[in-house]
Amino acid sequence: MIANAYELIVNILTAIGIYEPVYGFFQSFGLEYLLRIIIVVVEIVVLLVFVLLSVMFLSWLERKMFGWVQSRYGPMVTGPHGLFQPIADGIKLVGKEDIIPASADRWIFTLAPFIIFVPALLVFVPLPFGDTLILSDLRMGLIYIIAISALSPVSILLAGWASNNKYSLMGAMRAVAQDISYTIPLALAAIAVVLYVGSLSTVDIVRAQEGTWFGIIPRWFIFMQPLAFILFLIASIAEMGRIPFDFQESEQELVAGFFTEYSGMKFAMYFLGEYAHLFAVSGVVVTIFLGGWTGPVLSPIPVQITSLVYFIIKTYAVILFAMWLRDTVPRVRIDQLLNLGWKIMIPLALLNLLVTSFLLTARVI
Amino acid sequence: METDELLINMGPVHPSTHGVLRFKLIMDGEIIRDCKVVMGYLHRGTEKLAEMKTYLQFIPYTDRLDYIAAMPNNYAYVRAVEELAGIEAPLRAEYIRVLTMELNRITNHLVFMGSLLLDLGASTPIMYGFREREKALQLYEMLCGARMTFSYMRVGGVREDLPEGFIPRLNEFIKDMEMRIVDYEQLINDNEIFLLRMKNIGVISAEEAINYGMTGPSLRGSGVNYDIRKLEPYSIYPDLDFKACVRKECDSYARYLVRIDEMKESLHILKQIADTIPAGEIITTQKYGIAPVTGAPTSVMPYFPRIFTPPEGEVYTRIEAPKGELGFYVVSDGTTKPYRVKIRSPSFCNLVAIPKMVVGLKIPDLIAAFGTIDVVLGDVDR
Amino acid sequence: MAWISKNWAMTGIIKGFIVTLKHIFHIGNRPIVTVQYPYEKMKLAPRFRGRHSVDQDACIGCGICESNCPNGTIRIVKYNGRWFPEFNLGMCLFCGLCMDACPMNAIKMDGGYELADYSRESLVYGPDRILFKKEVNK
Structure with a gap:
């Protein structure tokens, strides 16, 4: 039984017949751990490249989507249909002057943009991209994801504070208030699923969604827990800080919120971090409610490939929905958002939890 | 815990102050305790400039007051000079003038709708608004060669006649626009988030609004039926069938709805004009007239002297511009240049009511209320 | 709520x-x-008011355009032994009053719209850049 990507790589290498001699070669120096490190580093590099490519693609897709909705073309010039626009933007941003305001706290100001990437990337650790395509199947996977994604306001707060700008500080404060209010319904909605599965491991959650009802309807938790799905989706979008909940950076009110003072590559880091977060959160939504990588198995093709394709299709569906939402609705006000979080979503999530646990105890589902 | 009030300078360079306007806000956390409007960053001395130009030369400058809707500015000034000199424009010219002004009311409200929604964070409506506005601007380009700063009206008439194929294209625009307004209403009007942001925000009662000198759609949103087209009918408005749009809710949403309704009314007016526009002269030959120059291929100006001297006197005329009451006070001392021109611009008078609306609300509400007042800084600072 | x-x-x-x-x-x-602007351009209306051009045979250098310009854009300068207007487009309002005022209908405003430039001096369009000769059908 292969549990994660590490074992998958070892298995493939063994099947080709490379693993044994290489392992023996390292063993002769007493350096087996070096081989393990190399394999893990390869995994991480593959993941990083995948995430960065996705992020660049997403920033292109977002603009293209904006264009389609608004009767425009979107980027068209660089590359086919403007596909290389993110690269051109990256080159432009790297070439820009990197301004640090005189009254800013230099170290924190410089550090904050890099910290935003950390939670966005760490979320990918227990996220199953496909059957066995997982970095590490943590037993506490779901709690880990919720805890890590609650870290992103740290970076925002650091940036807002270090910029020494009133708008930045207000944006940062809003981000913290928003995150505190929305992590709770996020966790409560997810726990309803955990109660049913009986495990926090993301792989177990996905496995519980395999198969179909009546041969047609897939056993996804969206059908079993529709309320939890809606709450989780709204809370995720709020956590991502996208319209209609983008208070941390609401440009029409706070100029650019916490990254008002940032320019050049640091600005690009926030931009990339936002899309990495979008991809991560969409992946989490897919894993918990949309069946993860499950789907019909096409026997000649290895299950790793088909499951990866299913996962990516579903993730992009969620991402496109988030973009479509952004194109359609205006922004709510910060106090209305907090009202929505505390007065409606948390009670609803608790109610959902109560009903779920009642039905589970009564063995109805 | 010790807390302190925070002074925020919103502007003069800020994404949602529609130009170079500055709000001095005293904030208690997110709540506005005091708001001062600081204006004058775009002051160009237009009124003083008028004293150094001939009556004709000042017309291009009126374009630059409210550059979103320049045609009513042209008209208000030209009408003041016409009254001063006792000239009447021919009927066809008046029809063309009202046509262009109502078209401009639509473009203005499209920009209003787009920029308001953009201020609220929805970036799609402004693109839809500009898509339709582009069609109207192409009509203008066809008519007078410019898209925003028209300089189209002349004392005693208009500069050029309608080009060939203008009326069919106008009809096309009207038909298209009717469908698009349905789209806007579906996209925006019932959107729960939009209602949440607009209802009961920026409330100003009818009495207060009158006291602050608010006019136009912003006042009609407070339930005051005050439309100069109805109260003091000018030009051909008495012959046209339209109604002043009034809402009683006094809040931002009412002001928004008034403008959407006005677009429909303007379309209705445009339809009537397209059907009934009479043939005839487009510039007067009445008093200062000289014989038409035959064979002059493009220019119509030989009909009317470029330099003329109205008799001594003073006159104040007002019209219903898209943003409110636009008045021109012109004093003549019998020379070729006006002695004094005073402009009563709607944006300026509407803007001063902002502090009354927003104290006790939050910054996002300030932006929503400010968006529904619909000011153009060129009009505020002159 | x-x-x-x-x-x-x-x-x-x-x-x-x-x-x-x-x-x-x-x-x-x-x-x-939308159109892909620099690669694809929209058709301008025949009446579009853009950069000035002056009919070199019709212009008599009378200076009526100069006195009619509201902004002092026009200056009459000597060129090839005759007087022609020179336009400082940095100050131009594109109002078309010069075109209306010209007694010989020599001024046209059909010179296009892409007028951005790197220096103020290059915005001054002298007779060498704006004169055109009308095609005469023989």
């Missing part, structure tokens, strides 16, 4: 979703309307 109890189904937002969806798939006369 009254809006939730009144309209929990969010029909307004769903209506908006339908409108944007119609635009994404161009359903019902909602095509893409």
Whole structure:
């Protein structure tokens, strides 16, 4: 039984017949751990490249989507249909002057943009991209994801504070208030699923969604827990800080919120971090409610490939929905958002939890 | 815990102050305790400039007051000079003038709708608004060669006649626009988030609004039926069938709805004009007239002297511009240049009511209320 | 929060979703309307007021345009032994009063619209850049 990507790589290498001699070669120096490190580093590099490519693609897709909705073309010039626009933007941003305001706290100001990437990337650790395509199947996977994604306001707060700008500080404060209010319904909605599965491991959650009802309807938790799905989706979008909940950076009110003072590559880091977060959160939504990588198995093709394709299709569906939402609705006000979080979503999530646990105890589902 | 009030300078360079306007806000956390409007960053001395130009030369400058809707500015000034000199424009010219002004009311409200929604964070409506506005601007380009700063009206008439194929294209625009307004209403009007942001925000009662000198759609949103087209009918408005749009809710949403309704009314007016526009002269030959120059291929100006001297006197005329009451006070001392021109611009008078609306609300509400007042800084600072 | 109890189904937002969806798939006369500007240009109306050009045979150098310009854009300068107007487009309002005022109909404003430049001096369009000779059918 292969549990994660590490074992998958070892298995493939063994099947080709490379693993044994290489392992023996390292063993002769007493350096087996070096081989393990190399394999893990390869995994991480593959993941990083995948995430960065996705992020660049997403920033292109977002603009293209904006264009389609608004009767425009979107980027068209660089590359086919403007596909290389993110690269051109990256080159432009790297070439820009990197301004640090005189009254800013230099170290924190410089550090904050890099910290935003950390939670966005760490979320990918227990996220199953496909059957066995997982970095590490943590037993506490779901709690880990919720805890890590609650870290992103740290970076925002650091940036807002270090910029020494009133708008930045207000944006940062809003981000913290928003995150505190929305992590709770996020966790409560997810726990309803955990109660049913009986495990926090993301792989177990996905496995519980395999198969179909009546041969047609897939056993996804969206059908079993529709309320939890809606709450989780709204809370995720709020956590991502996208319209209609983008208070941390609401440009029409706070100029650019916490990254008002940032320019050049640091600005690009926030931009990339936002899309990495979008991809991560969409992946989490897919894993918990949309069946993860499950789907019909096409026997000649290895299950790793088909499951990866299913996962990516579903993730992009969620991402496109988030973009479509952004194109359609205006922004709510910060106090209305907090009202929505505390007065409606948390009670609803608790109610959902109560009903779920009642039905589970009564063995109805 | 010790807390302190925070002074925020919103502007003069800020994404949602529609130009170079500055709000001095005293904030208690997110709540506005005091708001001062600081204006004058775009002051160009237009009124003083008028004293150094001939009556004709000042017309291009009126374009630059409210550059979103320049045609009513042209008209208000030209009408003041016409009254001063006792000239009447021919009927066809008046029809063309009202046509262009109502078209401009639509473009203005499209920009209003787009920029308001953009201020609220929805970036799609402004693109839809500009898509339709582009069609109207192409009509203008066809008519007078410019898209925003028209300089189209002349004392005693208009500069050029309608080009060939203008009326069919106008009809096309009207038909298209009717469908698009349905789209806007579906996209925006019932959107729960939009209602949440607009209802009961920026409330100003009818009495207060009158006291602050608010006019136009912003006042009609407070339930005051005050439309100069109805109260003091000018030009051909008495012959046209339209109604002043009034809402009683006094809040931002009412002001928004008034403008959407006005677009429909303007379309209705445009339809009537397209059907009934009479043939005839487009510039007067009445008093200062000289014989038409035959064979002059493009220019119509030989009909009317470029330099003329109205008799001594003073006159104040007002019209219903898209943003409110636009008045021109012109004093003549019998020379070729006006002695004094005073402009009563709607944006300026509407803007001063902002502090009354927003104290006790939050910054996002300030932006929503400010968006529904619909000011153009060129009009505020002159 | 009254809006939730009144309209929990969010029909307004769903209506908006339908409108944007119609635009994404161009359903019902909602095509893409923009053009790829530097590569593809829109047709200008015949009356479009752009950069000036002066008919070199018609212009008599009378200076009426100069006196009619509201902004002092025009200066009459000597060129090839005759007097012609020189336009400082940095100051021009593109109002068309010079065109209207010209007694010989020598001034046209058909010189296009892409007039941005790197220095103020290069915005001064002297007779060498604006004169044209009318084609005469023989």
